[in-house]
Amino acid sequence: MKKLLHDWAFRNLTIFGKITVVKTLALPILVQCLSVLPDPKSKQFEEIQKIIFNFIWDGKIDKIRRNIMISDKHKGGLKVPHILSFAKSLKLTWVKKCLDPQCKSSWKILIADKLEKWGYSNIWQLRREGLSTAMQVFNNFWQSVMQAWSEIMQHPTTAPSEILRQPLWHNNEILINKQRVCKSHWIKKGIFFINDLINDNGSFLSLENFQDKFNVHTNFLTYNGLISAIPKHWKELIKNVPREEISDCNIEKLRKAQKVSKLFYPIFLSSVAETPxxxxxxxxxxxxxxxxxxxxxxxxxxxxxxxxxxxxxxxxxxxxxxxxxxxxxxxxxxxxxxxxxxxxxxxxxxxxxxxxxxxxxxxxxxxxxxxxxxxxxxxxxxx
Ligand SMILES: [Zn+2]
Incomplete structure (x- = not known):
């Protein structure tokens, strides 16, 4: 990248010309690396970003702050690529591949046993804290993917459907003896969300119905212990709301997206971009x-x-x-x-x-x- 930009530095380009060179010639050099390798350290990201801004400002001091230059044009920026956000959004392509049953690549076999513990695709619906626990058994590459995914997660508002799709496991809001809960054998039986404990009338399944439905053996204390651990104000919000098909808005967006990185880049960018x-x-x-x-x-x-x-x-x-x-x-x-x-x-x-x-x-x-x-x-x- 340094060499390429150095060659272009003598062409007396406008600031726009330079940004075009960065986007069309320099950035593609990084795409493959950032897609298939673990994220580099933040210092290395800074280094790459510095190379780009050095080129834009002819090796002199920046005249406009970097967080402004990366913003959208209507916000006063010039859409200079923000490499960290770019890397994170590229990583999310892998979440789409994970969720896509049509994708039968052999790398899926490598992580299958690790995903099984979390109900395969349900792992992407864990909350931030759950995901950071789950990612510990994965390699650096997958940790980068999961880290990126956890950063775009939204914690629930007051919408009943958002409460219903809260994971029961490793959720900071559902604690027993001040500890987050996780029952691997329940996960294997397909019990993952609050929604799974709800019947069609909008109340919690009785112990018998629960055991019949999921074919698990448990006792009254364990089952009711879990239900009482669900926060009261959540229970109020989902009172009489029947169980529904779980749908996470990010996952829906991801499934429909033609280009995943384009969709999520602005979301990552919004946490760093500034207006002047x-x-x-x-x-x-x-x-x-x-x-x-x-x-x-x-x-x-x-x-x-x-x-x-x-x-x-x-x-x-x-x-x-x-x-x-x-x-x-x-x-x-x-x-x-x-x-x-x-x-x-x-x-x-x-x-x-x-x-x-x-x-x-x-x-x-x-x-x-x-x-x-x-x-x-x-x-x-x-x-
Ligand atoms: Zn004058």
Whole structure:
């Protein structure tokens, strides 16, 4: 990657061109490694990310924070690939393969006995804490897969169906003597979710019905002990709710997804991506106006929507992020010995002076205003 990007570094590309090079040429180098190997250490991820940003900023200090650059365009970023999120989303392809009965690859045999202990596909429905217990018997590669999967899990809200699909096992909310519960021989009989203990009328199965249904031998104390361990407020929420087909929204999404990594990348990204709060505040302060969030989204998108010219987009991007080098900036960096405007020499050359306040800029705006009025009959007042 370093060599490839080094070769491209001399082509005087815009920031967009560089990001395109990263996405289309550099990233594919990593895809295979990140798909089939355990995740590298976080330090190595940082190293890869650094190579990318070094290329984007020509080996100089970053002008915009990395967590902003990885964001979506409407959030003020440029969608620079975030390698850690990328690696995690690639790993989830394996969960899809695990869940897909059509996939009969021979690697499945290698993990079959480990999965059996957790009811095969049910392992993907364990909660975060359960999964981190389960993953201990798997190798580093599968641990990376499970780690990624556990990070996108959502813990239940108040929807009854979400309570019903709570796993009984290794669940921090279902404790007996302050310990999480796990009964391997019950799992083998297909008992895994709260849903499995519910009958069609929405109440818990009686001991007899439970034993008949699953063909397990247990006693009143064990069975009722488990039911009493289920939190009271959950029981209230599922009162009279009949058993249903278990469906986990992430698993459903995964099954339907054409491209798993594309689907989950934004979810991983959302925990790290940021919007440029400081710059927004600065604009609002300088212009003495309040700008609401969705207005900002519009402003960030305007350059992308109105032109295909990457130089222009790039220019406007620099203005929006206030990284355009005006004289007042160059003066602060001691590159120039004056901070005054290059055109009128009278006022400090800030972005708003240079492009709006300066007499020379005003004349351009007035001319445009007149032309629009006279030639197109459009009345605009630039402000
Ligand atoms: Zn001026």
């Amino acid at each position: 709060v400081n710059v927004k505040h600065k604009w609002e302060e300088r212009m003495s106006i309040d700008i609401v969030e969705n207005e900002w989204e519009q402003y960030f998108m305007i350059p992308h929507n109105v032109t295909m010219n990457t130089k222009l987009i790039s220019f406007q991007f620099q203005i929006l992020h206030r990284i355009l080098c005006t004289n007042s900036r160059l003066f602060i960096f001691k590159i120039l010995d004056t901070e005054m405007c290059s055109f009128c020499h009278e006022t400090k050359e800030s972005i708003s002076h240079l492009f709006y306040g300066c007499l020379h800029a005003r004349n351009i705006w007035i001319t445009i205003q007149e032309k629009l009025k006279n030639l197109c009959n459009i009345d605009v007042c630039f402000n």
